[in-house]
Amino acid sequence: MKTVKAFIERGSDGTYGVYIDLEDNTLNYGIHGEGKSAKEALEDFKASYQQMKAFYNELGKKFVEAEFNYYYDLPSFLSYYSNILSLAGLERLTGINQGQLSHYATGYRKPSKKTVEKIEQKLHKFAEDIQQIAFI
Template identity: 50%
Template structure:
């Protein structure tokens, strides 16, 4: 696309996308990759409670949402530094 714009003498503007999910949507979207049990182990929040967030039976507090986000970021950082031999 950059080359096409350049060839036509047009300016190409770079854009960045940020994806934001509410907690239930995140849990549903990644359910086939992250189990409740695994997420419970990472966050210290019970699998039953996580299930209630998805079903809409309970709504996570901002503090709980931050706790889950921090745990996922820490896990992601750990994985990004992983080296397999």
């Protein structure tokens, strides 16, 4: 099974899209997903994958199976995980003000590359810490 990058991004119209890396020629097909939320777009993307698989099967063509590594823009990440990670929690984790995070989530403001890297590093460190947890 091949591993392919898929990008989740918020569009200027407020909708979300998921698409595969157009520079990657691993797959012999293209798929994408759309939705009013990151979650909806991701579900549509996964449905498109299954539909394409069925279509290739119908035609008797070889279908390249794939796993996807998802890459989020910051508004899409904040939208997708908003029911798990509050802005208050993210502020405590990253040191970035809730108001600023809210502006990033809504697309009102765009974070600098340095800010995106800071958030990503803090989230990865938090994930490492969580991974160490063991209950007795």
